[in-house]
Amino acid sequence: MQGAILVLSGPSGAGKSTIINHASSQIGEYYFSISTTTREPREGEKDGVDYYFVTREAFEEGIKAGDFLEYATVHGNYYGTSLKPVKQALFEGKLVIFDIDVQGHRLVRAKMGDYVTSVFITPPTLKELEKRLYARSTDDDSIIKRRVENAKEEINAIGEFDFVIINDSVEVASAQFATIANAARLKQNREELEKIVLHWKN
Amino acid sequence: MQGAILVLSGPSGAGKSTIINHASSQIGEYYFSISTTTREPREGEKDGVDYYFVTREAFEEGIKAGDFLEYATVHGNYYGTSLKPVKQALFEGKLVIFDIDVQGHRLVRAKMGDYVTSVFITPPTLKELEKRLYARSTDDDSIIKRRVENAKEEINAIGEFDFVIINDSVEVASAQFATIANAARLKQNREELEKIVLHWKN
Numbered sequence: 001m002q003g004a005i006l007v008l009s010g011p012s013g014a015g016k017s018t019i020i021n022h023a024s025s026q027i028g029e030y031y032f033s034i035s036t037t038t039r040e041p042r043e044g045e046k047d048g049v050d051y052y053f054v055t056r057e058a059f060e061e062g063i064k065a066g067d068f069l070e071y072a073t074v075h076g077n078y079y080g081t082s083l084k085p086v087k088q089a090l091f092e093g094k095l096v097i098f099d100i101d102v103q104g105h106r107l108v109r110a111k112m113g114d115y116v117t118s119v120f121i122t123p124p125t126l127k128e129l130e131k132r133l134y135a136r137s138t139d140d141d142s143i144i145k146r147r148v149e150n151a152k153e154e155i156n157a158i159g160e161f162d163f164v165i166i167n168d169s170v171e172v173a174s175a176q177f178a179t180i181a182n183a184a185r186l187k188q189n190r191e192e193l194e195k196i197v198l199h200w201k202n
Numbered sequence: 203m204q205g206a207i208l209v210l211s212g213p214s215g216a217g218k219s220t221i222i223n224h225a226s227s228q229i230g231e232y233y234f235s236i237s238t239t240t241r242e243p244r245e246g247e248k249d250g251v252d253y254y255f256v257t258r259e260a261f262e263e264g265i266k267a268g269d270f271l272e273y274a275t276v277h278g279n280y281y282g283t284s285l286k287p288v289k290q291a292l293f294e295g296k297l298v299i300f301d302i303d304v305q306g307h308r309l310v311r312a313k314m315g316d317y318v319t320s321v322f323i324t325p326p327t328l329k330e331l332e333k334r335l336y337a338r339s340t341d342d343d344s345i346i347k348r349r350v351e352n353a354k355e356e357i358n359a360i361g362e363f364d365f366v367i368i369n370d371s372v373e374v375a376s377a378q379f380a381t382i383a384n385a386a387r388l389k390q391n392r393e394e395l396e397k398i399v400l401h402w403k404n
Contacts, residue, residue, distance in 0.1 A: 126402055155402055164390045164398060176388055183385035186378055188366045196366060200328055200357055 002192070003090035005112060006030075006184045007098045007105050010121035011151030013132045015167045016099055019121060022174035027181040031089035033098045036062070039077035052082070070100065070107035081108075090115065095185050102157035109160075114189035119180055120161040124168045126152070204394075205292035207314060208232075208386045209300045209307050212323035213353030215334045217369045218301055221323065224376035229383040233291035235300045238264070241279035254284070272302065272309035283310075292317065297387050304359035311362075316391035321382055322363040326370045328354070 008016050020032070036052040038059050047053045054062075059078045062068055071080030081098065089096045098108060102120075109116050123129040129151055133144045158164060163180050167173040188196070210218050222234070238254040240261050249255045256264075261280045264270055273282030283300065291298045300310060304322075311318050325331040331353055335346045360366060365382050369375040390398070 122398070122402060124401070152403065155399055158399060159392070159395055163385075163388055164395065165388075166398065179381070179384045180388060182381045183365075186365055186367075186382060190361070193361055193366065196324070196368065197357055197360060199326070200324060201354065 002093040003096060003115065004117065004184050004187050005086075005090075005096050005098065005108065005115040006181055007100060007108055007116055007118040008121060009100060009102050009105050009118070009154070009157075009161065011123070011129055011154055012147050013129050013136065013151070014121045014123055015132075015170065015173065016121050018170055019165070019167065019174050019177050020097065020099075022170055023178040023181065026175075026178040028095070028185070030095040030097050030181070031085070033081055033086060033096055035079055035100070036068075036082055037077060037079045039079075069111060070104045072101070072103050074101075095181060097181075102154050102160070105157075105160065114191070115187070117163075117180065117184035117187055118161045119163045119165055119177065120158050121165045121167055121173070121177075122155065122158070124166055204295040205298060205317065206319065206386050206389050206391075207288075207292075207298050207300065207310065207317040208383055209302060209310055209318055209320040210323060211302060211304050211307050211320070211356070211359075211363065213325070213331055213356055214349050215331050215338065215353075216323045216325055217334075217372065217375065218323050220372055221367070221369065221376050221379050222299065222301075224372055225380040225383065228377075228380040230297070230387070232297040232299050232383070233287070235283055235288060235298055237281055237302070238270075238284055239279060239281045241281075271313060272306045274303070274305050297383060299383075304356050304362070307359075307362065316393070317389070319365075319382065319386035319389055320363045321365045321367055321379065322360050323367045323369055323375070323379075324357065324360070326368055 010016055034048065034052060036054055036059065038054060038056045041047065041053050045051065056078065059080065063071065067082055067084065068080040069083045069086055071078060081100065081104070086096055098104070100108065105118055109118070123132060126148070130148055133139070133147055165173050165176050212218055236250065236254060238256055238261065240256060240258045243249065243255050247253065258280065261282065265273065269284055269286065270282040271285045271288055273280060283302065283306070288298055300306070302310065307320055311320065325334060328350070332350055335341070335349055367375050367378050
């Protein structure tokens with residue numbers, strides 16, 4: 001496999017999607033991994049775009065069949081990443097971008113560490129995060145409070161990531177993201193290294 | 203300290219200097235670490251440019267005083283990196299580039315791993331390396347043979363490096379080097395991460 005994996009984590013409200021969109025013209029061809037979930041679609045969300053929406057039964061069969069690279073339950077719903085499209089994209093030499101939480105990052109690194117570069121994206125302060133979540137106003141207060149609590153937890157895992165981007169300015173953060181994404185493509189995995197050594201010695 | 207370290211290793215004849223020169227306009231401000239040695243200057247080599255040339259006594263006093271970030275003996279001569287200019291450059295927020303061998307890489311990583319990104323640069327094949335060393339013709343046959351033997355040894359350490367560049371085309375290799383150098387600047391060290399977490403929680 002010639003591709004590479006770029007894991008993006010960070011609190012909801014950190015600006016991950018904005019940064020990817022902003023940087024997308026500078027990072028060449030990539031495959032953005034779409035998660036599978038059992039939760040209900042929110043207004044405006046589309047199957048196969050925002051998530052693959054499946055039933056609990058289908059998800060649990062997938063788990064048994066080993067179809068998931070990583071999965072977790074959050075507030076009673078399953079969220080996971082199907083292995084098949086990721087493998088396909090890697091075989092095609094693409095950069096695969098994941099937007100997953102710190103737990104997902106641990107699992108992906110454990111299973112495919114050879115291919116992984118990871119970035120934690122954070123707003124500059126907790127206050128700024130709260131401000132952004134209220135400004136977005138797609139969620140009610142109790143959900144925002146839960147997101148803030150989750151964020152406080154997630155920041156503790158910051159040391160597990162290869163890079164940290166403080167999203168103070170979208171322009172600066174997107175340029176940093178593009179630099180990291182382009183370097184991620186150059187990461188050699190074990191399999192390739194062995195080929196290089198063999199080729200080199202002969 | 204805000205700077206970052208980029209370690210460059212690989213066999214003599216891999217094209218390290220050519221790549222740095224070629225990429226230098228794309229990688230912003232950097233400090234190229236100059237090694238200190240007790241060996242005699244070769245024709246055309248300048249003190250303070252190619253190496254700091256010092257006496258054996260001065261070098262050994264430096265060792266005792268803890269002045270060296272790393273040092274080694276190669277064929278009876280000392281080679282080392284003074285800590286002081288490196289620290290100064292890191293404090294100024296510069297990217298510090300080292301051209302050192304795989305042993306040096308181990309020592310720098312052990313001492314300053316928080317700041318280090320490393321790249322191993324290799325010619326595509328052993329045959330190509332021999333061809334380049336003979337074409338350069340600054341060394342006699344016995345030295346070239348020794349370099350080839352060293353190179354065979356060094357290639358075994360390839361897995362210890364963050365990145366590998368196969369120098370088949372100077373243009374491609376230099377572009378890859380520039381991408382890695384720019385990402386190296388974004389690497390967060392432990393000290394900075396702690397500041398971010400603190401700042402973020404308040």
